[in-house]
Amino acid sequence: MTYFTLPTRRFRAAAEKLSWGVKVVGLMAALQGMARYAALVFKSPDNAEVLLKSGQILEFDFPSQFPPAFIIFGDYIDPEFYFLRDVAGTHWCVVDAGAAIGHFSIFVATTLSDVKVEAFEPSSANVATLRRNISRNNVGACVSVHQLALSNRKDVARFVTAPNSWNSQLAPEGADASGTEIVQVETLDAMLDALSLHHVDVLKINVAGFEPAVLEGAMQSLAAGRVDIMILLLGLPSLPHYAAIAALGYRFFYYHPRQRTLFEVTRFDADSVLSHRPWPARHIIAIRDAALGSLVAGVIDVRPLTETTAPEKPRRRQMGKSAAGGS
Structure with a gap:
């Protein structure tokens, strides 16, 4: 390979x-x-x-x-959006780590029923647009914005908002300070405690390649089973973390929206994770084993991901509202 x-x-x-x-x-x-x-x-x-x-x-x-x-x-064309529609319950708590301008938070807030979203984003420019999008979509009552970076430590650091702000990230130590801003850095474990979030239905992490550090700062919560579903940006440096999280009782999947099927990933080498996706995906889905049955019962099939799992030509599915949303 x-x-x-x-x-x-x-x-x-x-x-x-x-x-x-x-x-x-x-x-x-x-x-x-x-x-x-x-x-x-x-x-x-x-x-x-x-x-x-x-x-x-x-x-x-x-x-x-x-x-x-x-x-x-x-x-929205990524499979995780269809997955969330298909399994969504009511009164869910969603944490958006790396909210950027709010596309994920806005989707959740406008699609799921009676949801509460905690959106974390360190960039001042992104936060300004995120707040505008919250206002434009009339979801201010259910989306809270936290302007800070999540990592594996508590700190104060410089944050670089890149020319393409989707790739913005914490500045390495000793890097040129021009074009940066000072941001608070916290762990997800600490923030869940601070917000009294004892249970999180969905945790999405997309932080421009810094996903391993965010996961390291969330391991206590994952070990305690506080999170049911994770949507994680794929990346080779994250593969050892997937294995560690699996050992805590989580199972990893890709979702095929047309077949309404979760294909399970059981090995965490690069070939097993990246080479046999049944549907184009930038994110992998992790689900707490104890929560899986109630989430998918009667709605979604679960099958193993194998080398013979072939991508299927998509046909358009309307996004619409979730069944739980009532409209």
Whole structure:
């Protein structure tokens, strides 16, 4: 198995997402989206917004917060969004680590019923847009914003908001301080205690490659079974952490939205995790074994992920509201 350098992997990932996004939404819709993309790049406004087919509105600064997939495909296409719709209960508690401009928090707040979202984001620029999106989507009553970074330690550190703010991260020690801001750093264990969150239904972690550090700062909570579902950005450095989390009673899956099936990953080498995804995915889903049965009973099948699990050509599923949402 050959693994590629970071720029090559990003190019391949973008090409894969474009290819599968076209298959999900259809060629005509994708072409219309590409026209929107080109028009936006040509106009180069300071800020813009996109109205998604699911009904959410996302504002963003241009070009630093520009979300190409939402512009081209016009909706949420990643499988974890379908998964959450399919299993969602009521009165869930959701933690969004790396909230950025709020696409995940806004989805959860507008799709799930009676949900409470705790959104963590250190970048001042992102937080400003996140708050605007919360207001635009009328979800201020259920989304709380915490401007701080999550890691494996309590600290005060410099945070770099990159030109592409989706790739922003804590600055390495000794790095040039220009273009950075001082942020509070906490562990997820400490924040769950501080917020009196004794049970979390969904924990999403997407922090531009710093997922291992965030997971290290959450291990006490995971060991105690305080989190039922995790949605984790894939990354080679995270693989040993997946194995450690599995030893705490969690099972790892990819979700096939058309088949409504979870495909279980049981080995955590790079080939087993990355090479046999049944549906294009940037995130892996971890579920506490004790919670799995009640989550999927009568709704979702569970099957092993094998080398013969072949990706299937997608057909468009409407996102809509969850069954629990009542509309």
